[in-house]
Amino acid sequence: QLGVEAFGSESAALDVEVIAMGYNLLKTFGLTDLKLVINTLGDQQTRDDYRQALIDYLEPHFDELSDDSKERLHKNPLRVLDSKAPEDQQFVADAPSILDYLSPEAQAHFDQTKTYLDALAIPYEIDATMVRGLDYYNHTIFEIMTHSKALGKG
Incomplete structure (x- = not known):
C-alpha cells in the first residue's frame, strides 16, 4: 500500500x-x-449549500430511505450518496448535483x-x-x- x-x-x-x-x-x-x-x-461554502440542498431534497422521502441513510441524513448527507441500499438508489439517482452548487x-x-x-x-x-x-x-x-x-x- x-x-x-x-x-x-x-x-x-x-x-x-x-x-x-x-x-x-x-x-x-x-x-x-x-x-x-x-x-x-x-x-466550505459549496459544501454548506450542497448539504442543505441534499437535506431539502431527501427529507420528503425520509420514511422511504434505508435505516443507515435516515441516520446519515442530518449528520452527513453526502454519505447518503454512497449508499448501496436498493431503497436509496432511486433517490440518489435523482439527487441534486454538487456541480450546481459550486461557489x-x-x-x-x-x-x-x-x-x-x-x-x-x-x-x-x-x-x-x-x-x-x-x-x-x-x-x-x-x-x-x-x-x-x-x-x-x-
Missing part, C-alpha cells in the same frame, strides 16, 4: 500533481487500461484542475455522484480504476 497526502494548500496544481503521481506510477507497473474519475467537493472560487479551482489534467494529457471522466464522507476532503476528489476496481483514491 502506498499513500500520498497533500495538505496545507488549496492549489489545483497540487491536486493534479498527486493525481499524476498515482496515475503515472500505475502506468509504470504496466497497467494500461486506467480510468481516472474526478469530482469536486468544492470549498465561483470552487468552480475556478475545478476548471483549473481540468485544464492541468488536459495539459498533461491525462484522460478523465467527471462523476458528480462521487463523494467522500470525511470532513477533511475539499476540492478535487478522484479514483483511478482498472477493470472497474479502484486502485487509487483521494
Whole structure:
C-alpha cells in the first residue's frame, strides 16, 4: 500500500500533481487500461449549500430511505450518496448535483484542475455522484480504476 497526502494548500496544481503521481506510477507497473474519475467537493461554502440542498431534497422521502441513510441524513448527507441500499438508489439517482452548487472560487479551482489534467494529457471522466464522507476532503476528489476496481483514491 502506498499513500500520498497533500495538505496545507488549496492549489489545483497540487491536486493534479498527486493525481499524476498515482496515475503515472500505475502506468509504470504496466497497467494500461486506467480510468481516472474526478469530482469536486468544492470549498466550505459549496459544501454548506450542497448539504442543505441534499437535506431539502431527501427529507420528503425520509420514511422511504434505508435505516443507515435516515441516520446519515442530518449528520452527513453526502454519505447518503454512497449508499448501496436498493431503497436509496432511486433517490440518489435523482439527487441534486454538487456541480450546481459550486461557489465561483470552487468552480475556478475545478476548471483549473481540468485544464492541468488536459495539459498533461491525462484522460478523465467527471462523476458528480462521487463523494467522500470525511470532513477533511475539499476540492478535487478522484479514483483511478482498472477493470472497474479502484486502485487509487483521494
